[in-house]
Amino acid sequence: MNRHYMFSLIAVLLLFLIAYVGVAAVGLEVLFGIIIPYAAIVVFTVGFIYRIVGWARSPVPFRIPTTCGQQKSLPIFKQAKIDNPSTKGNVVIRMILEIVLFRSLFRNTKVKVKEGGKLFYGYELWLWLFALAFHYAFATVLVRHLRFFTEPVPQWLQLLENVDSFMQIGLPGVFLSGVVLLAAVTLLFLRRVLLPQIRYISLANDYFPLVLIFGIAFTGILMRYFIKVDVVGAKELAYGLVSFHPTIPEGIGAVFYVHVFFVSVLLAYFPFSKLMHLGGIFMSPTRNLPTNTREVRHVNPWSYPVKVHTYEEYEDEFREKMVEAELPVDKELPPEPEEPEADETSEEKE
């Protein structure tokens, strides 16, 4: 037992009960179908912008990209243009690959101590695979939901749905993305619970979004394939929200409101959590800057003068020794006859 994931499980269960009881027993459809979703969207939008602006307000004093390949130097050496990008164009490619393919995560290895005390670093692509599956499934599900908010439903969306449900199993067609999302989120959760190192570093705020997204996908799948809710009514409500004519159609079913409530909680939670990595990755100075630091000067906006030990001070202290050692000096020694020098305290340590 670990109170971090128990906390998250219980929290999501509570959220479920709140919405379910609120709608089914108390009849708070307006609260869960209109007020909370609107509030969540406001919190999400304002919060998201606030965070991005907050980051953007801190300057980037130094250009510190992590170089992951050969630098640009002489023509005889082939530069790793993506992993050590010296131009803005190549930085863009690097960023696109990070965002679309999780390129850095793809490097992942796992250390093993083999017999004879040999360390071995094997490729470890599960995290990359789960994460990629999760994000793409999430994105697809998100886009598919646009059908609830558009009238008429655009052609390309129809196309996407066809591709997504190409493995037709009876009716309605099964959307692959939903299943993959549920599976990936479960695997990511299990990874956190089962791997000792990952469990050790995980906090409640790491389990919570996974459980919540599980809840979203689960209620969604439930509605689509098992307890059929009134899809026409659902669309009416959703479309009402985006067209600012909110309505509560009769009898959509309480599970729908739970689904919407979960999504609202995720939206409102988003800007305050690590989910902001969505915005943060674009602002990460180790990835989004060109590596041409020696070629083009980077300016630090808050640079201030510092106290240095000048050559003059240095020579003043060591002039006699320098002259004696026949090192050139800027100022000659005063022509007085030599005096016994007292400063013998600071010899170098040898």
Add this chain to the structure above:
Amino acid sequence: MSDTPKPEEILSRSHTPPKTGWMDTPINIRPGMYCYASNPKSVDYVGLPYPRQWNPMEDDWNLPENWKEIIFEGMRDRLDRFRSFKVFMDICVRCGACADKCHFFIGTGDPKNMPVLRAELIRSVYRNDFTRFGKIFGKMAGARPMTLDVLKEWWYYLFQCTECRRCSVFCPYGIDTAEITIIGRELLNLLGLNIDWIATPVANCYRTGNHLGIQPHAYKDMIDFFCEDIEEITGVLPKPSLNRKGAEILFITPSGDVFADPGTYTAMGYLILFDFLEKKYGLDITWSTYASEGGNFGFFTSHETMKRLNAKMYAEAKRLGVKWILGGECGHMWRVINQYMDTMNGPADHLEVPVSPITGTRFENAASTRMVHITEFLSDLIYHDKLDLDPSRNDHLKVTFHDSCNPARGMGLLDEPRYVIQSVCKNFYEMPSNTIREQTFCCGSGAGLNAGEDMELRLSGGLPRANAVRHVHEKHGVNMLACICAIDRAVLPPLMEYWVPEVDVTGICEMVGNALNLPGQKKRTTDLRSEDLPGMEEEEDADE
């Protein structure tokens, strides 16, 4: 060193974290794993805050009364000044991809040496003090208030990070725990909590121009001494110049190279190279006693201290009126030059875009900073066939190359050293691909941790590197580990001694010096270490 564990003990350390959560696991500062506290005289000399006597093993660290406020204000200030810090505090998803990438975690098994947890030590306080969520949900949200124990944990683990950036390569967002450590150490320095192995070199460097506190006359003595050795070995006496105004190029290298073996042989390599180029092509280069340090332990103290120590490079270049600067073999020195120097102490308008006076090559990649790496310079010379090399004098070496963290991940200097090595020695073998280039493993002693008292830490942290060396030693008979870093040259010998005693350590310019034929040289029967060259010694006998 008597308590240093046996290699098998280090190898058998478990990587499974303990039962108790990390916030509930009290800190245990263990001898062998930490460096001594900074000497107040050194802290005072450079005017850093709160110089005082203190001892990490004692309960009372003699902190200023308002230390919590200082840390809080210090954090706020840095969150406002460094986007890196702010973004890295916020976006870690704790995916764990970085966890087993850190050599200190691999070597110690201590979960707080996972980069993600090292960062969480600070992040937890950040959440508590700077985020609403942390304030409301507290420990559940991974927040905890600053306490003396937390501060001690910061100190202990921020000085168990070598700022190597390996974790950053693997993080999906590029979160660089080195950057967090750099800023964390800066915060600790606000309370006078540095280690002496950093504070005293900083004070020395500020005063004498180099970390070791070598005064100008002594510096010259050492150079002269190397020249005499070179004469003995080659029959040619180089005549380098120091502090010479009007030279075309200023040469700056870490002072470790003029001070301790085997770095000294690398210094001799530089001298031989410059002598050759001067005689053959009229190279016009000078050394400096004022800028007699390429390294910068200020980098391990604070951004400001880094800037203060780095300033003398451009200042000296300006005073001497050189056209550009050539830099020797050093690791973190090159991170500073490549990513900070121009921003901090530039623009270097008094210099010119570096052009090799011998080949005419313009180093466009250094067009603004105007400082060129010795292996870039050498690669260009070798490519244009300007050196008279006899690699057979390195035939007895079977070489592998250790990429230093900073040139690898803060610069991308990867092929240049390999090109030079392979031009001066025919036996070259790479270590396994996950342990070199941008994935290179740290020597375990960087970022100021190369003291004597933390030997267990160093030997543990050096395990992955040494293990890879052992692999090529067993597979190919590698007997020489080449590197381009003065700290490496100081710390890899004891690491090898412990893990792979059959392997020795060399700088690249030492191998160049061995291979390079000097005009008018005598028959070369020994290498720069004055050890007989196999195959040459009988003839020596015959001569006698």
